Amino acid sequence: MTRAMVLGLEAVLADGTVISSMNKMIKNNSGYDLKQLFIGTEGTLGIVCKCVLQLQPKLSDTQTAIVGLKSYDQVVELLNLLKSDLAQGLTAFELMWHDYYHKILQLLPDLRNPIDTTEPFYLLLEYRSNDQTNGKELFESTLARHMETGLIENAAIAQNGRDAEAFWNIREGVSELLQIYAIRSNQDVSMPIASIGEFASELENDLMLSFPNIEIFLFGHIGDSNIHIIASNKSEDDCAKITKLIMQKVQQYEGSISAEHGIGILKKAYLDYSRTEAEIQLMKTLKSALDPKNILNPGRVF
Amino acid sequence: MTRAMVLGLEAVLADGTVISSMNKMIKNNSGYDLKQLFIGTEGTLGIVCKCVLQLQPKLSDTQTAIVGLKSYDQVVELLNLLKSDLAQGLTAFELMWHDYYHKILQLLPDLRNPIDTTEPFYLLLEYRSNDQTNGKELFESTLARHMETGLIENAAIAQNGRDAEAFWNIREGVSELLQIYAIRSNQDVSMPIASIGEFASELENDLMLSFPNIEIFLFGHIGDSNIHIIASNKSEDDCAKITKLIMQKVQQYEGSISAEHGIGILKKAYLDYSRTEAEIQLMKTLKSALDPKNILNPGRVF
Numbered sequence: 383m384t385r386a387m388v389l390g391l392e393a394v395l396a397d398g399t400v401i402s403s404m405n406k407m408i409k410n411n412s413g414y415d416l417k418q419l420f421i422g423t424e425g426t427l428g429i430v431c432k433c434v435l436q437l438q439p440k441l442s443d444t445q446t447a448i449v450g451l452k453s454y455d456q457v458v459e460l461l462n463l464l465k466s467d468l469a470q471g472l473t474a475f476e477l478m479w480h481d482y483y484h485k486i487l488q489l490l491p492d493l494r495n496p497i498d499t500t501e502p503f504y505l506l507l508e509y510r511s512n513d514q515t516n517g518k519e520l521f522e523s524t525l526a527r528h529m530e531t532g533l534i535e536n537a538a539i540a541q542n543g544r545d546a547e548a549f550w551n552i553r554e555g556v557s558e559l560l561q562i563y564a565i566r567s568n569q570d571v572s573m574p575i576a577s578i579g580e581f582a583s584e585l586e587n588d589l590m591l592s593f594p595n596i597e598i599f600l601f602g603h604i605g606d607s608n609i610h611i612i613a614s615n616k617s618e619d620d621c622a623k624i625t626k627l628i629m630q631k632v633q634q635y636e637g638s639i640s641a642e643h644g645i646g647i648l649k650k651a652y653l654d655y656s657r658t659e660a661e662i663q664l665m666k667t668l669k670s671a672l673d674p675k676n677i678l679n680p681g682r683v684f
Numbered sequence: 685m686t687r688a689m690v691l692g693l694e695a696v697l698a699d700g701t702v703i704s705s706m707n708k709m710i711k712n713n714s715g716y717d718l719k720q721l722f723i724g725t726e727g728t729l730g731i732v733c734k735c736v737l738q739l740q741p742k743l744s745d746t747q748t749a750i751v752g753l754k755s756y757d758q759v760v761e762l763l764n765l766l767k768s769d770l771a772q773g774l775t776a777f778e779l780m781w782h783d784y785y786h787k788i789l790q791l792l793p794d795l796r797n798p799i800d801t802t803e804p805f806y807l808l809l810e811y812r813s814n815d816q817t818n819g820k821e822l823f824e825s826t827l828a829r830h831m832e833t834g835l836i837e838n839a840a841i842a843q844n845g846r847d848a849e850a851f852w853n854i855r856e857g858v859s860e861l862l863q864i865y866a867i868r869s870n871q872d873v874s875m876p877i878a879s880i881g882e883f884a885s886e887l888e889n890d891l892m893l894s895f896p897n898i899e900i901f902l903f904g905h906i907g908d909s910n911i912h913i914i915a916s917n918k919s920e921d922d923c924a925k926i927t928k929l930i931m932q933k934v935q936q937y938e939g940s941i942s943a944e945h946g947i948g949i950l951k952k953a954y955l956d957y958s959r960t961e962a963e964i965q966l967m968k969t970l971k972s973a974l975d976p977k978n979i980l981n982p983g984r985v986f
Contacts (some may be wrong), residue, residue, distance in 0.1 A: 383710070384690050385717070388750075395966070398902040399962050399965075399966075400962065401960075401962050401963060401966055402960060402962070402963075403963060405940070406699075406876040406909075406938075407686070407874040407875060407876065407908075407909035407910075407939065407940050407943070408874070408907070408909045408910075409685065409874050409905070409909055409910050409940075409943040409944055410874055410909075410940040410942075410943060410958075411940070411942045411943060411944055411945065411946045411947075412726055412940045412941050412942045412955065412958040412959055413947055413949060413955055413958075413959050413963070413964070413985055413986065414724070414725055414962055414966075414967045414970065414985075415720065415723070415724055416966055418721075418889070418950070419720075419966075420719035421717070422713055422717055423716050423718070423910055436812070438767070439764070439768035439771075441749065441771055445910045453849070462741070465740070465741050466741035466743070466814050467814050467815075468814075469743055469772065469812070469813055469814055470771065470772030470773070471743075471772070473770060480915070500962055501885065503960045510771070512768050512769055512770075512771055513769075513818070513822055515820065516818045516821075516878075519818075520815055520818065527729060532794075561894055572709040572710070572711050573709060574708040575710065605710070606711045607708075607709035607710045607711055607712075608710075608711050609955065630918055637709065638707070638709050638711075638712040638713070638714045639711045639713075639714050639978075641709070641711040641712065642711055642713055642714060644713045644714065645714060645715055647701050649714075653714060653935040656712075656714040656715075657714055657715050660701050660703050660704070660706060661703060661704075661705060661715070661718055662701065662715070663701075663911075664697070664701075664718055664721075664974075665715055665718070666702055666715075666718045666969075667973055667974065668716060668721075669975070671969055671972070671973035672966075672969065673853065683716075684713055684715065
């Protein structure tokens with residue numbers, strides 16, 4: 383999360399006051415942590431002009447794989463095991479549902495499926511360390527162990543940087559997909575990790591019942607509770623209805639209507655699907671206290 | 685940092701409103717991140733009643749060492765190298781200055797110095813992973829490499845859990861020290877990691893010039909920018925003067941007068957040593973907006 387990397391910042395308030403909180407310390411408990419007022423508030427409480435980011439050393443060894451799994455529950459089981467096996471070295475856990483994965487392979491003929499079976503779920507995994515001697519061995523032996531127990535159905539490990547790039551191109555093929563389906567509802571939402579599988583199946587069923595010709599593509603940063611939904615139908619009008627149905631399903635699963643991209647204008651009408659009336663009232667209290675004339679990015683968020 | 689582990693919480697506002705933000709998602713950008721108002725604000729904006737914490741799997745392998753170094757600059761160089769060599773597996777980087785270390789060994793005769801030389805700086809290191817096969821080897825070979833280059837002067841690696849406990853007992857001997865020196869200034873402060881060494885030398889010099897019989901003990905979680913200072917002299921009156929001198933030195937180095945324990949009542953008079961007038965004014969704006977009758981933990985922080 384970007385928030386966790388921001389140590390300090392400088393922001394200008396609505397009345398022109400410059401709040402310089404350019405903290406460089408990891409630990410600082412001298413009064414309120416004011417930077418939190420400006421991170422993720424979409425410019426509605428102040429304008430961020432500078433920031434201090436905590437950097438991490440670049441690690442020299444990267445291992446990449448695509449693995450196939452039979453069920454979402456197995457995806458979650460594998461996530462928990464890998465967080466333990468690979469500790470903080472697990473740097474990508476990108477889930478692609480069958481229809482997304484094969485649509486990308488069809489759209490981008492230069493890409494091929496690195497595993498020779500068809501599975502309901504494909505997972506792009508990355509492990510980083512600075513231990514070039516043992517990194518590859520640890521990653522390979524870990525995946526082999528989970529294949530022996532039957533948790534992983536099939537796996538392909540990148541043998542070089544070119545393989546790894548080709549694996550990532552499947553995941554990043556989303557930009558091609560968005561060009562093909564210009565009329566669509568494109569949502570990034572989140573919910574507790576264990577619920578995402580059931581949410582996704584129910585959502586697909588509900589959408590297909592209401593919109594018989596709909597095409598639905600799902601992928602997500604599952605380790606971050608996140609799922610992206612691209613759903614295309616014939617008209618913009620359909621897409622507005624699709625968006626509403628997605629948001630209702632997110633509400634039912636106590637999820638967040640925006641995992642990554644904020645509320646802005648487009649999701650404003652749905653804010654109360656994810657936040658209580660008391661929470662929204664508190665946001666408004668903050669807004670009035672800091673920007674009484676409502677001049678900072680007015681009309682956004684609520 | 686605890687803040688980074690809190691996913692959600694429930695808090696009661698001054699007017700009795702219950703703000704339930706029991707978020708369970710890693711990524712959630714649906715409006716303002718309200719939990720940040722209540723973390724570290726010492727009960728002045730609301731009373732936290734519940735919280736959701738993100739847990740991490742316990743790792744099975746722990747490697748522990750005490751190493752001796754010749755200078756603070758070498759400590760920082762080693763920190764940067766180990767963050768790269770051991771990545772996120774570096775779970776402790778506890779620096780003990782010579783006088784602290786040897787005072788603890790003298791106070792607690794069951795403990796012994798595991799390295800056979802006397803050094804200006806002693807560092808307690810811990811590395812955790814789930815890789816029992818390679819964990820020990822990686823840790824040992826990493827330390828050996830930094831000894832060969834002369835960065836580390838001397839090192840002792842715990843061979844079993846009993847050794848590791850004995851190493852930690854030196855660091856944790858601080859509780860004994862605080863019992864012996866009941867009259868003292870006991871401060872936890874932070875500043876940019878690279879400045880801590882110079883800050884500490886200057887502070888020791890300044891304190892010894894002003895208080896000829898003073899005893900000063902320094903240790904800190906250097907990876908978190910933190911240094912603890914225990915300075916004892918004859919009277920409470922002396923200790924108040926010592927605290928003021930420490931706070932002035934922190935201000936001079938653009939540090940934080942409280943790394944971990946907050947402001948409360950004891951550090952209130954020094955808040956403006958670490959925060960600007962505009963920042964303190966913004967804290968007061970928040971306080972007035974959320975607690976206009978000033979009934980929540982009044983008199984704390986500012």
